[in-house]
Amino acid sequence: MTTQEEQIRPGLRFPAGFAFGAATSAYQIEGAVTEDGRGPSIWDTFTKTPGRVLNGHHGDVAMDHYHRYRQDVAIMAELGLTAYRFSVSWPRVQPTGSGAVNQKGLDFYKRLTDELRQNGIDPWLTLYHWDLPQELEDKGGWPNRDTAYRFAEYASIVHEALKDHVHTFSTVNEPWCAAFLGYASGEHAPGRREPRNAIRGAHHLNLAHGLAVQAMDARRAGGCVNLYAISPETGSEADLEAARRIDGLQNRFFLDALLTGRYPEDVLNDIPIDDDLVRPGDMKIINAPIDVLLVNYYSRFTVSGAPGGKASAAAAPTDTASPWVGSEHVSFVNGGRPVTAMGWEIDEGGLVEVLTRVARDYPPIPMVVSENGAAFDDVLADGRIHDAQRQAYVEAHLGACREAIDAGVPLQGYFAWSLMDNFEWAWGYGKRFGLVHVDFDTQERLLKDSAHWYSEIIRHNRRHEPTDS
């Protein structure tokens, strides 16, 4: 055993075939927003609206990945990644969200996925990471049922063009965020504060997921949810009730729908819901069989239902309303754990908790952790970034994955968020999540210490693969 190998805990050894990946999304890295026929998305509009994004940052150039994808794939290969999760920009493929297909847009993803495959990296494609074509928002956006049908059409176009290139097609990234940050709190595009419409949006995003799965006869299809571990601040009735509500809207509303074809009764009682929203047959569509559940995990919420409770530091950077439709009174309190630069509490135990919960409470479904990572204020010194905190975060959460596997969870992979620093939504370029540092002026890429470390973990696991399952 070499010294290098001795540094790797047995708790970071994974079964053969476990995917070691990193994730990104189109608007956060691509740039080239008016190139080769791409149409505008709600994020183009939102970022250009004063006061919506810190410092007026936008994704016009972002990480210039549209032009630098070859270099970025070379970095992934250097890291030894076995999988890469990226998203397709809907307005690049269908500039107005319906009708005409923009071949040049599809060609970009063909080039990208070819490059990945040539480097032995499995492309995991996400169809929607929040960049709705603006024209569909002008017609009502996600609260409008028709958007779900437009999405299914777009899914079948992408699937038809890329089915021989892609390992797994997943549908909607984090429908909770798309619905509740987009249409209730207004922190994300399109920035509306319409609680009832946020519920409509949530249902239509679920419907869009199901319709898209049906529209693609992909070898592998997946759905994505962002799950939180949730604790009541105390054992009081009010706090337990707050925890039930937040768990209901954040976790169960989506898990139950996708995996069992029902909305949880208690959540339906908590929220304002239009009579005609859920139509006969919808839930069966939403429950369309999938091959894998993509779980994004970052943190634990500690919640209080006590009147006058104080929200914790993990607030939005801009002026927003509550995303917690029907449970606006719940406050998010400090749970006493160390936090990342986002103010998000670090709790790897919460990852074990959410993964084992899905395995225990739902019909059997293979899973991957499709996003996990941390923003910290990186310091560039002598050409290196010693991001020990990020490395510790990833190490702890990979350990949590191993623990979940040992507990019987069918976990097939881990994707670090993010491959590289990028446009962090309402926070603009103010928060860095990358394993790879990007100089926002020169576009120069530099592997942080966490990237070198992750790469070593991957290599170690691959070396042991044939005997290690």
Ligand code: FCB
């Ligand atoms: C997730 C998003 C991703 C990134 C991380 C930090 O909610 O899916 O795009 O912003 O948070």
